[in-house]
Amino acid sequence: xxxxxxxxxxxxxxxxxxxxxxxxxxxxxxxxxxxxxxxxxxxxxxxxxxxxxxxxxxxxxxxxxxxxxxxxxxxxxxxxxxxxxxxxxxxxxxxxxxxxxxxxxxxxxxxxxxxxxxxxxxxxxxxxxxxxxxxxxxxxxxxxxxxxxxxxxxxxxxxxxxxxxxxxxxxxxxxxxxxxxxxxxxxxxxxxxxxxxxxxxxxxxxxxxxxxxxxxxxxxxxxxxxxxxxxxxxxxxxxxxxxxxxxxxxxxxxxxxxxxxxxxxxxxxxxxx
Amino acid sequence: xxxxxxxxxxxxxxxxxxxxxxxxxxxxxxxxxxxxxxxxxxxxxxxxxxxxxxxxxxxxxxxxxxxxxxxxxxxxxxxxxxxxxxxxxxxxxxxxxxxxxxxxxxxxxxxxxxxxxxxxxxxxxxxxxxxxxxxxxxxxxxxxxxxxxxxxxxxxxxxxxxxxxxxxxxxxxxxxxxxxxxxxxxxxxxxxxxxxxxxxxxxxxxxxxxxxxxxxxxxxxxxxxxxxxxxxxxxxxxxxxxxxxxxxxxxxxxxxxxxxxxxxxxxxxxxxx
Numbered sequence: 059x060x061x062x063x064x065x066x067x068x069x070x071x072x073x074x075x076x077x078x079x080x081x082x083x084x085x086x087x088x089x090x091x092x093x094x095x096x097x098x099x100x101x102x103x104x105x106x107x108x109x110x111x112x113x114x115x116x117x118x119x120x121x122x123x124x125x126x127x128x129x130x131x132x133x134x135x136x137x138x139x140x141x142x143x144x145x146x147x148x149x150x151x152x153x154x155x156x157x158x159x160x161x162x163x164x165x166x167x168x169x170x171x172x173x174x175x176x177x178x179x180x181x182x183x184x185x186x187x188x189x190x191x192x193x194x195x196x197x198x199x200x201x202x203x204x205x206x207x208x209x210x211x212x213x214x215x216x217x218x219x220x221x222x223x224x225x226x227x228x229x230x231x232x233x234x235x236x237x238x239x240x241x242x243x244x245x246x247x248x249x250x251x252x253x254x255x256x257x258x259x260x261x262x263x264x265x266x267x268x269x270x271x272x273x274x275x276x277x278x279x280x281x282x283x284x285x286x287x288x289x290x291x292x293x294x295x296x297x298x299x300x301x302x303x304x305x306x307x308x309x310x311x312x313x314x315x316x317x318x319x320x321x322x323x324x325x326x327x328x329x330x331x
Numbered sequence: 332x333x334x335x336x337x338x339x340x341x342x343x344x345x346x347x348x349x350x351x352x353x354x355x356x357x358x359x360x361x362x363x364x365x366x367x368x369x370x371x372x373x374x375x376x377x378x379x380x381x382x383x384x385x386x387x388x389x390x391x392x393x394x395x396x397x398x399x400x401x402x403x404x405x406x407x408x409x410x411x412x413x414x415x416x417x418x419x420x421x422x423x424x425x426x427x428x429x430x431x432x433x434x435x436x437x438x439x440x441x442x443x444x445x446x447x448x449x450x451x452x453x454x455x456x457x458x459x460x461x462x463x464x465x466x467x468x469x470x471x472x473x474x475x476x477x478x479x480x481x482x483x484x485x486x487x488x489x490x491x492x493x494x495x496x497x498x499x500x501x502x503x504x505x506x507x508x509x510x511x512x513x514x515x516x517x518x519x520x521x522x523x524x525x526x527x528x529x530x531x532x533x534x535x536x537x538x539x540x541x542x543x544x545x546x547x548x549x550x551x552x553x554x555x556x557x558x559x560x561x562x563x564x565x566x567x568x569x570x571x572x573x574x575x576x577x578x579x580x581x582x583x584x585x586x587x588x589x590x591x592x593x594x595x596x597x598x599x600x601x602x603x604x
Binding site: 076077078079081082085086088089090093094114117118121123125127128133134135136137138139140141142143144145146147148149150153156157160163164174176181186187188197198199200278 | 349350351352354355358359361362363366367387390391394396398400401406407408409410411412413414415416417418419420421422423426429430433436437447449454459460461470471472551
């Protein structure tokens with residue numbers, strides 16, 4: 059068999075893999091640039107014979123995990139989304155977070171992001187954006203690099219030490235600028251995030267912006283997510299962003315049942331009335 | 332084999348059903364009141380032997396479609412949510428809708444709902460809600476009855492005639508009040524929704540509220556979703572809600588590529604400058 063370039067993020071099942079793996083490979087073949095595929099495309103992308111692809115796709119259509127669009131191409135189905143809306147680390151957290159995100163959104167009218175750690179990346183669980191807001195690179199359900207985004211730095215700074223070391227051991231590059239990042243520089247940045255309680259990132263690409271991010275803690279006091287505000291560089295409200303972000307992340311942590319002391323940024327005194 | 336009461340919405344696969352169906356049955360066994368299950372619970376709810384359940388659940392864990400929570404129970408996984416975020420009729424529509432929903436939210440600071448038709452119900456794809464807003468019964472990913480909600484009436488009023496007739500042929504009850512609804516009364520209500528371009532629903536349960544909903548059209552001019560604002564009865568802004576809702580639903584329809592004429596409520600003249 060010919061092996062086309064690996065296109066499904068290394069998840070192509072081996073020949074003879076269980077049928078569940080093959081079915082899941084069909085679903086995970088969809089991505090942001092491949093939201094609709096013909097049978098031939100699905101077969102090619104998953105490196106599965108057309109007859110097998112057809113049989114699996116029919117089953118998934120029947121179950122509602124796939125649908126056909128107006129052009130007859132396969133797309134991810136509403137029924138799959140309905141099931142997935144019960145994922146505690148996505149919609150569960152998001153349901154608690156959304157009203158707090160609204161508060162933050164009203165203060166800036168730009169972007170408010172909410173992300174969790176998944177594998178070696180941050181997964182964007184929610185984003186509130188004004189229509190007139192600056193462009194950002196990330197969509198809900200999309201992945202962000204840990205080392206060059208506000209939410210990523212917060213999640214990495216509070217991840218398990220072993221995980222941090224494994225991450226720091228890789229060659230790292232700031233995208234889209236293509237600037238290499240040394241592990242020493244990232245180590246210093248992570249220490250600063252832990253010390254300050256928030257991460258602040260200034261980016262020039264795709265356009266000048268300021269991103270600030272704060273940790274969100276769960277009932278056991280561990281960081282479960284990161285909350286971020288992204289505004290254009292020089293935004294008039296930027297000096298208010300950090301205090302508003304800190305306050306909202308703490309309120310949200312309390313909403314998730316975090317003990318008050320854990321919800322405090324490290325190195326800060328408890329509030330006084 | 333004993334057959335427990337059908338608990339997974341009639342989707343329990345027959346003995347000997349394809350393994351994909353069995354795996355999907357495990358996923359769809361989760362619902363709003365069963366967000367986390369032990370292996371024994373999963374086995375019981377899906378009427379699948381524990382050994383088979385364990386084998387399937389392990390595969391789904393490996394793929395990230397399931398995860399284990401802090402108590403070791405199975406929950407829907409983040410990876411499934413990531414794939415499902417590509418569903419065009421859920422997140423796809425929602426991505427376009429969200430900024431328009433924000434605009435409406437700022438006018439009312441209560442609830443803004445966005446729903447699509449799925450089967451005989453409306454599926455709530457997005458909801459923006461203020462922390463201090465009145466209680467509503469519905470969550471994102473949850474289902475709403477077509478005959479007793481604003482979004483439901485809009486979707487039903489613009490559904491295919493055969494579908495409407497099939498729906499009208501059922502015995503219908505307003506929930507949670509338990510008041511029967513005649514097919515003649517519903518038929519009149521649907522005609523009024525089509526004539527007015529919006530649906531207005533006054534409910535007393537769970538508390539007095541006013542819901543207004545308007546159709547959202549796609550590129551082919553068909554109604555693809557419904558947008559709604561829910562406020563407490565007597566809300567000071569209620570007289571502004573209908574015009575704001577109409578304008579936003581039209582702007583959103585244009586954003587989805589709807590032809591301008593189709594985006595107009597039926598029976599209305601085009602805007603004049």
